[in-house]
Amino acid sequence: MSGNLKIDTRTRIVDENGAIVFGEGLHQILLEVDELGSLAEVARHLGMSYRAVWGKINATEERLGVKLVVRNSGRSKSSNTTLTPAARYLIEKFAKLDAATRAFCEDAADEVLNFHFNENGEAAGKAPE
Numbered sequence: 001m002s003g004n005l006k007i008d009t010r011t012r013i014v015d016e017n018g019a020i021v022f023g024e025g026l027h028q029i030l031l032e033v034d035e036l037g038s039l040a041e042v043a044r045h046l047g048m049s050y051r052a053v054w055g056k057i058n059a060t061e062e063r064l065g066v067k068l069v070v071r072n073s074g075r076s077k078s079s080n081t082t083l084t085p086a087a088r089y090l091i092e093k094f095a096k097l098d099a100a101t102r103a104f105c106e107d108a109a110d111e112v113l114n115f116h117f118n119e120n121g122e123a124a125g126k127a128p129e
Helices: 024-036 039-046 050-064 085-113
Strands: 012-014 020-023 069-071 081-083
Touching (some): 020 050, 024 081, 024 085, 039 050, 081 085
16 A cells, blocks of 8 residues: 555534534634634634624524624724633533544554555555554
């Protein structure tokens, strides 16, 4: 077998219909909100439209039934967007879930992907180092 194979894992929390409720994209958006404090800045930084950023946040808030961000409007220095405790909880727990999922899948994939074919075209176990 030529080249190194690896597993591509994406952690997503989905509803009963398979629609994504929370995943890497929203996780990154919330991390950026926490750092930048502005949805407009988050959108610019991630190369997205403001409407797309707000739409993803809003859709998740509706699906979960909980607010994730608090938007303070106006032009004062206190005009910013902050995370709610629920958003901070999701960020922390999702990061742990994602890391555990990736680690498990990488460990499990080592056995599956670390093989070679013999002269008969059959998988012959662990590839030579």
